Amino acid sequence: MAKDKIPVYNIHHLQLQPVAQGDFLAEHFSDYLHKHYEHLHFPHRHNFYHLVLFINGKGSHTVDFNKYTVKPYQVYCMIPGQVHSWHFTSSINGYVINFSAGFYKNFLLNERYLDNLSFFSGNSKDGVFQLPVTLHEEVTVLFEKLIDLQKQPQPAYDLIRVILLQLLLLMDGQAEQKRIPAIPNQKLTLLNNFKRLIDAHYKSIRLPKEYADLLYVTPNHLNALCQDLLGKTAGELIRERILLEAKRLLTNVNMTVTEIAYELNFQDNSYFNRFFKKYEQVTPDDFRKQFSK
Structure with missing residues (x-):
């Protein structure tokens, strides 16, 4: 029986050159799109966490069969296994971060810590939200810092983990506003x-x-x-x-x-x-x- 399924990509598929630690990737979205466009517009899965912030551009993003219109300062957060595809109608600017399920292993005491972040529930409606104006500058600075750190000849991955966690917690504070009342x-x-x-x-x-x-x-x-x-x-x-x-x-x-x-x-x-x-x-x-x- 035919068992071919939706393509599943790992971070190594998305890195054109080997890196010291292959379970983290941070890029400007325009660069990412230029390298991988032939894959992105077909439905596919990842075996890693996927985080995207759009700054400008037009198009749509389909996550697990829910379609969203791309908007400035809109965030998409996905966990391993979700199916998604992009459909752009103009040039796109923003940021993308990919990191493996094991990126925080042995770094955080609670190995299930990421499961408690509201936007990593696996429900696409929880993973799409708008950043408030008050966070635009702070969040983009953190994205740029992560890109710069990764470009270093010997990236400090523990520092990358700390800054990424800071970014996730900042955004979780915004995304959690959709969860009323708070869950014990x-x-x-x-x-x-x-x-x-x-x-x-x-x-x-x-x-x-x-x-x-x-x-x-x-x-x-x-x-x-x-x-x-x-x-x-x-x-x-x-x-x-x-x-x-x-x-x-x-x-x-x-x-x-x-x-x-x-x-x-x-x-x-x-x-x-x-x-x-x-x-x-x-x-x-x-x-x-x-x-x-």
Whole structure:
């Protein structure tokens, strides 16, 4: 069976020359676009964190099938695995930073620290926001400093980590304003653990009760948590993850709908078709046709 999927790029794919530490990349977006344009306008994934700030230019950015119009001082933050593509209608200026999931390993005591940043939730709507005017200068200075540090013959990567973290925390303070009310740490940890389990097991575990058992909570408690914090049931979160992966796979013309149903562990193609149409209002084939247009 054909198993070709959406291209997955790592940072080494995006570096034209080897660097001392290949899990960090900072560039002006115009330079980045010039080097990699042939890849960026096709749907693709990264296995690293991706951060973009636009200063000016026109176009759109599609992240996990949500389309956004590019605006000045707009920020995009993506985690490994999200599918996205760019469509520009004019020259673009701004900044891009890529860093691996292990860039802060052994540097921060909490290895899951980045998961607590509001824009790294994996939900594209959380990862897109506007910078206030009061932060324009401070944030652009930090981007420029990171680019300059990387260009050094022997980059000080620990200093880069500190400045990048400063940048992330500045932006998180702005992005968190969208999260009202603030989520208590204990609840947020449980929710993030549930989301991580879904990402790891959505193909094989479909019932909220099974996830509740893995989290050592009752199904009612898990469901109440999701309803309280997200306004959705635990079952809806599981279903949305399955549908998201189905849509990601449908963008790949080298996989048939039957192969996608098999990949997602559906019993048969007809069950997958009914499931997809019930929640997306179109068949998998129709979704693929719409996307290709």
